[in-house]
Amino acid sequence: MQTPTLAEAAASPSAASAPSSHSGRPGPGPAPDLAAAGEDRFVPERGSRASMGRWLTAVVLTAVAVAILASAVLIETFARAHAERRAVQSLRQVGMDFRDALDRGMAQQFKEVRVLAQLDTFRGGSPADMRRALDQIQIGFDHFAWLGVTDTQGKVLAAAGGLLDGVNVSQRPWFQGAQRGPFVGDVHAAVLLERLLPRQSDPWRFVDFALPLMDNNGQPRGVFGAHLSWSWARQIKSELIDSTMASHQADALILARDGSVILGPANMEGKKMALPDDPSSALRRQMVEGNEYFAVTVPTQGYGSYPGLGWTVMVRQPVSIALEDYYRLRRQIFYTALILLALAVPLCWWQARRLAQPLKQLSRAIARRQHLTDEALPQVGGYREAAVLSHALTELARRQAQQEASLAQLHASLEERVRSRTLALEDAMQRQEASERRLRTIADNLPVLISYIDAEQRLRFLNATFRTWLGTEPEAAIGKTLLETIGPVLYEQRLPALKGALAGVRQRFETRSESNGVMRDLLTEYVPDLRADGTVAGVYTLSTDVTAFKQVERELDQLSRVDPLTGLPNRRQFDQRLSEALARARRSGNMLALMFMDLDHFKQVNDTLGHAAGDVVLQTFAARVRAAVRETDVLCRLAGDEFVLIVENLKTPTEAGALAQKLLGAVEAPLEVMGADVHLSTSIGVACTTADSESDVAFLARADDALYAAKASGRGCWHMAPPAAAASTETPWG
Numbered sequence: 150m151q152t153p154t155l156a157e158a159a160a161s162p163s164a165a166s167a168p169s170s171h172s173g174r175p176g177p178g179p180a181p182d183l184a185a186a187g188e189d190r191f192v193p194e195r196g197s198r199a200s201m202g203r204w205l206t207a208v209v210l211t212a213v214a215v216a217i218l219a220s221a222v223l224i225e226t227f228a229r230a231h232a233e234r235r236a237v238q239s240l241r242q243v244g245m246d247f248r249d250a251l252d253r254g255m256a257q258q259f260k261e262v263r264v265l266a267q268l269d270t271f272r273g274g275s276p277a278d279m280r281r282a283l284d285q286i287q288i289g290f291d292h293f294a295w296l297g298v299t300d301t302q303g304k305v306l307a308a309a310g311g312l313l314d315g316v317n318v319s320q321r322p323w324f325q326g327a328q329r330g331p332f333v334g335d336v337h338a339a340v341l342l343e344r345l346l347p348r349q350s351d352p353w354r355f356v357d358f359a360l361p362l363m364d365n366n367g368q369p370r371g372v373f374g375a376h377l378s379w380s381w382a383r384q385i386k387s388e389l390i391d392s393t394m395a396s397h398q399a400d401a402l403i404l405a406r407d408g409s410v411i412l413g414p415a416n417m418e419g420k421k422m423a424l425p426d427d428p429s430s431a432l433r434r435q436m437v438e439g440n441e442y443f444a445v446t447v448p449t450q451g452y453g454s455y456p457g458l459g460w461t462v463m464v465r466q467p468v469s470i471a472l473e474d475y476y477r478l479r480r481q482i483f484y485t486a487l488i489l490l491a492l493a494v495p496l497c498w499w500q501a502r503r504l505a506q507p508l509k510q511l512s513r514a515i516a517r518r519q520h521l522t523d524e525a526l527p528q529v530g531g532y533r534e535a536a537v538l539s540h541a542l543t544e545l546a547r548r549q550a551q552q553e554a555s556l557a558q559l560h561a562s563l564e565e566r567v568r569s570r571t572l573a574l575e576d577a578m579q580r581q582e583a584s585e586r587r588l589r590t591i592a593d594n595l596p597v598l599i600s601y602i603d604a605e606q607r608l609r610f611l612n613a614t615f616r617t618w619l620g621t622e623p624e625a626a627i628g629k630t631l632l633e634t635i636g637p638v639l640y641e642q643r644l645p646a647l648k649g650a651l652a653g654v655r656q657r658f659e660t661r662s663e664s665n666g667v668m669r670d671l672l673t674e675y676v677p678d679l680r681a682d683g684t685v686a687g688v689y690t691l692s693t694d695v696t697a698f699k700q701v702e703r704e705l706d707q708l709s710r711v712d713p714l715t716g717l718p719n720r721r722q723f724d725q726r727l728s729e730a731l732a733r734a735r736r737s738g739n740m741l742a743l744m745f746m747d748l749d750h751f752k753q754v755n756d757t758l759g760h761a762a763g764d765v766v767l768q769t770f771a772a773r774v775r776a777a778v779r780e781t782d783v784l785c786r787l788a789g790d791e792f793v794l795i796v797e798n799l800k801t802p803t804e805a806g807a808l809a810q811k812l813l814g815a816v817e818a819p820l821e822v823m824g825a826d827v828h829l830s831t832s833i834g835v836a837c838t839t840a841d842s843e844s845d846v847a848f849l850a851r852a853d854d855a856l857y858a859a860k861a862s863g864r865g866c867w868h869m870a871p872p873a874a875a876a877s878t879e880t881p882w883g
Contacts (some may be wrong), residue, residue, distance in 0.1 A: 151536055152693070160430035172284065176502070178470040180437055184746070185389060188587070196645075197436070203591070204506055205497075205500075205505060206497050206498045209497040210493060210494060213489075213493040214315060214490055214493070215499060216488065217486050217489050217493075221483070221485075221486045224482055225478075225479055225482055225610070227299065227658070228293075228478050228479070228482075229475050229479075231475075232472050232475035233471075233472070236443050236466065236471035236472070237443070237445055238530055239420070240443065240444075240445040240465070240466060241445045241447065241464075242466040243393060243401065244401070244445050244446070244447035244462050244463070245447050246389065247385075247386065247389060247390050247401055247447075247460045247462050247621070248447045248449055248450075250385055250389050251382065251385065251403070251460070251462065252450060252451060252452040252455070252457065253438050253452050254381070254385055255333075255452070255455050255458075256381075256451070256452035256453045256454070258356075258358065258377050259294070259331075259358055259454065259455045259457075260453070260454070261290065262358040262360065262373070262375045263288075263331065263360060263454070264297075265286060265373065265375075266360040266362060266373040267389060269365075269372075270282045271371060271373055272362060272363065272365055273299055273364055273365050273370075274318050276298075276307045277307075277524055278692060279307035280307040280308070280309075280311070280314075283296045283297065283298070283300065283307060283308060283309040284309050284310065285446060285457075286309065287309040287310070291617075292377060292378055292380075292381045292611075293309075293375050293376065293377055293378070294339075294342065294346060294353065294355060294376045294378040295309065295312055295355075295374075295375070296308065296309040296374070296375050296376075297307065297312070297313060297340055297373075297374050297375075298311065298362065298371055298372070298373055298374075299318060299319075299371045299372045299374065300371040300812070301326060301369050301370070301371055302317070302319060303317050303318050303320075303321075303324050303372075304316070304317050304318075304319075305317075305318060307838065312345050312346075313341060313342070313345070314659065318341070318374075318801060322334055322357070323357035323358075323359040323372075323374050326357065326359060327360060327361050327372040327373075327374070328357035328361065328372075328533040330755070331359070331360045331361075331454075332357070332359040332360070332679055333356070333357070333358055333455065333456065333748060334356065334357030334358075334359075335356070335405060335406070335458050336354055336355070336356055336405065336411045337355060337357070338352060338354055338381055339352070339353035339355060339376075342355075342376070347562045349380075351380070351654055352413075354378075354379035354411075355376035355377060355378065355379060355478075356372070356379060356458075357374065357375070357376055357377075358375045358376075358377070359373065359374045359375070360372070360380055366492075379412070380846075381401065382412050383412060386401060386412065390727065391442060393867075394464075398466065398467060398470045399465060399466035399467075399470075400413065400414060400463065400464075400465060401413070401463070401464045401465075402414075402417065402422075402463045402464075402465070403462055403463075404424065404446075404459070404460065404461040404462075405458075405459070406458070406459035407461070408421045408423060408424045409421045409422075409429055410421050410422060411460070421766065422463070424446070425446060429778075435465060436628075437683075439468070440467055440469055441468045441469075442465040442466060442468065443465060443466050443471050444463055444464070444465040445463070446461050446462070446465050447462045447463075447464075448460075448461050448463070449461065449462065454709065455835075463818060475550070477696075481598065484824060485612055489666065500874050510740060525735075533739075559810050562675075566805070579767050591610075592612040593612050593613035594600040594613075595612065595613075596694070597612075597614060597691055597693045597694070598611075598614045598615060598618060598671075598690070598691070598692040599611075599612045599614070599689075599690065599692075600615070600689075600690045601678070601687055601688070601689055601690070602647070602687055602688045603686065603687040604651060604685060604686060606630050606631050606632070606647065606651075607628060607629065607630050608629060608634060609628075609687065611623035611626060611629075614668055615826065617666055618665060618667075618669070618694075619635070619665050620664075620665040621634075627734050631643070631647070635664070638662070639662050639664065642662060643660065643673070646673070646675055647675065647688065647706065650675035650676070650677050650685075650688040651677070651685050651688060652685070653677050653679065655674070655675065655676055655677065655684075656674065656675040657672075657673070657674050657675075657814065658672075658673055659671065659672050659673070659695070660673065663697045668696070669694055669696050670694070670695050670696045670698075670699035670700075671692045671693065671694060671695065672692070672693045672695045673690065673691065673693075674689070674691045674692075675688050675689070675690055675691075676689040677689075680698040709721060710722040712786040714764055714767060714768065714786075715767060715771040716771075717771055717775075717786045717792075718783065718784075718786075719785065719786055719787075720785070720787050720788065722785065723783075723785035723787065723793060723795075724845070726729075726783050726785065726795060727795060727845045727848070727849070728845055730797055731838075731843075731845055731848070733797065734838070734839060735839075735841065736796065737798070739797065739799060739800070740798075740799040740800060740801065740802070740804075740836045740837055740838070740839055741795070741797055741799070741837070741838055741839070742795075742802070742808070742835060742836070743793065743794070743795060743796075743835070743836045743837075743838075743848055743849065743851075743852040744791075744793065744794040744796065744805070744809060744812070744833050744848070744867075745791070745793055745833070745834040745835075745836075745852040745856040746791070746812070746831050746832065746833045746834075746854065747789075747790045747792065747831065747832060747857065748761025748766065748770060748790040748792070748829065748830075748831055749830045749832055749858065749864040749865055750769075750864075751763065751766065754822075754827060755768050757825075758822060758823055758825060762822045762823050762827075765823075766820070766822060766827060766829065767786075769820055769829070770790075770816060770829060770831070771784065771786065771792070773815050773818065773829075774792065774812060774815065776815070777792065777811055777815040778812075780798075780799075781794065781797060782796050782797070783795040793811075793849075793852070799837070802835075802837045802869060805835050805837050805869070806835065806867070809835050809867035810867065812833060812867075813831065813833070813866070813867065814833070815829055816829050816830060816831050817829060829880060830864065830865040831866065832856060832859040832864050832866065832867070832868075832869060833855075833856065833859060833866075833867035833868070834853060834854065834855030834856030834857070834859055834867070834868055834869060835855055835857065835867055835869045836848060836849075836851040836852035836855055836869075836870040837869070837870075837872070838872075838873060841867070841871045842873075847873065848873075851870040851871075854870060855868045855869060856868035858870075
């Protein structure tokens with residue numbers, strides 16, 4: 150039986166209700182004929198000619214298809230991600246197990262070598278004893294292809310099996326590395342031992358261990374070296390993971406620091422492979438000879454005292470093997486989706502016809518009416534929404550006129566309100582922008598650094614002074630933390646004050662630091678920005694450059710402590726230096742000497758040659774005395790031609806006397822000033838003390854008294870003041 154089309158099904162009720170020409174009954178009247186004629190004359194626009202049933206069928210079928218396909222895609226995506234995650238986890242676990250076994254094994258070999266190097270035989274035994282010990286050790290440690298001991302010059306004193314006895318290995322990296330401490334060398338081919346060791350299927354390759362040897366007196370004895378056969382690593386790989394790898398058609402490789410394969414399939418050893426920037430990344434894909442692989446890399450980490458050699462373990466598996474279960478599931482999902490979509494087609498078509506039938510009845514009734522305000526529409530069956538629609542259409546016409554008038558009035562009112570609010574907002578924004586420009590101009594032209602730091606210590610405002618002081622545009626620093634902007638040195642200077650300000654306490658402090666190549670003294674204030682609830686939102690900062698003021702202070706302090714003519718410490722600095730020297734003498738117990746000097750007949754120089762010549766004489770005298778004493782001795786000018794010398798760390802007064810005699814000779818060298826020969830000589834009063842109880846005033850007074858005694862003795866000599874405890878006893882003087 151042929152299934153009718155949607156158009157035929159829609160036309161069947163009209164055909165059934167049409168009067169039969171053979172029934173003999175009267176027709177239904179002219180109204181149905183007019184309606185039918187109206188329907189026949191109406192032709193929908195292009196794009197709207199399909200019936201609602203067809204549209205519903207198409208929409209529902211499309212929705213079902215989209216839902217099935219979306220579910221299939223989601224399941225497929227999840228399944229693939231799950232399969233990749235399982236593959237990565239499996240490969241990573243194998244890689245980590247292999248990595249851990251490799252690190253622990255290397256650490257164990259390194260530990261064995263360290264223990265062997267501590268044996269007394271190698272620290273003080275003869276070469277024959279060392280040879281016997283090495284032969285016995287190699288029996289129990291057959292994974293070491295070579296064991297040997299060298300002297301400090303690199304000559305092999307003894308080796309297991311006599312291999313390389315007497316050979317100089319000073320140029321080998323393991324010997325040179327052991328000169329700086331325990332050494333572990335990366336995998337390398339045999340250089341000297343390739344022809345001496347038994348032949349094997351693979352070339353000999355070693356990992357070098359070397360430790361410096363010390364004799365029983367702690368003196369360098371030589372180097373203990375061991376070459377670990379790299380077949381040891383292949384054995385670990387075979388015992389630990391090869392069986393697992395074979396069942397999954399996967400393989401494991403060990404890559405050196407430069408990416409070269411040092412352990413893996415024979416056709417790949419020695420080749421270089423690209424290492425990822427982050428060796429611990431989750432997954433990599435590789436194409437090898439047209440086959441795609443999943444590859445997981447695990448960097449070695451070392452273990453215990455073994456530092457590691459930067460190796461990377463790579464475990465890889467063909468993608469087709471790793472995702473085999475996923476590919477099987479994808480095929481099942483595809484076939485299931487096709488079956489569900491085929492079942493949905495007839496079901497959607499039937500449901501669409503059932504939903505469209507009441508709407509068709511309602512549309513025919515509306516087509517027969519002239520106005521929506523006519524009598525109520527007939528009730529249609531099927532579902533509640535159709536009856537509600539007919540009632541709503543009747544009420545629509547009545548309310549439409551009222552709503553249109555109301556909407557017109559409301560529209561006019563809203564337009565006026567929007568216009569006035571827009572003008573007010575634009576005016577407010579203009580005023581705010583002008584105010585911000587004025588404030589920014591003021592802040593940028595102030596000779597201070599103004600900024601705002603929020604509670605996370607990020608800069609939110611900076612004036613133009615920031616560019617001048619730090620050489621960085623303020624816009625580039627906005628949003629960065631204070632530490633990122635000014636660096637750790639300047640940040641540590643300000644951190645205590647910043648913490649205090651963020652705690653709500655106003656801070657004021659001075660700092661001296663260098664930025665942008667300029668050293669500045671800054672006076673800074675941190676003002677907390679307090680919220681209404683008392684918490685701190687941030688900190689306002691104001692930094693003023695007070696470098697000029699501080700420089701003046703330092704220069705004034707320097708002028709107050711230094712004699713401007715001679716550059717020597719003046720009386721003020723002398724008092725401080727003498728007190729400090731006495732304190733040091735009390736602590737050390739050494740003797741301290743004080744020499745009070747003045748120039749003999751200095752007044753005659755001023756009177757005959759003038760004060761300018763006197764200044765030259767004073768400068769020359771100061772220079773000669775400073776040249777004759779130690780750098781640690783302090784020469785000060787008290788006033789006029791009076792000088793004082795502080796001499797520390799003496800053992801006996803005799804040393805002070807010898808220095809005084811030396812100064813007499815140094816000062817008496819000929820001097821020509823302004824074309825005239827001037828004979829310089831000085832009188833020196835010497836006082837010595839251990840500073841046990843004597844004050845600095847009493848000490849200086851004794852030296853002054855000794856100076857007067859020297860002058861009384863005829864000038865041009867020195868005199869030793871009696872000790873403070875025996876003022877009546879005098880020592881010989883020059």
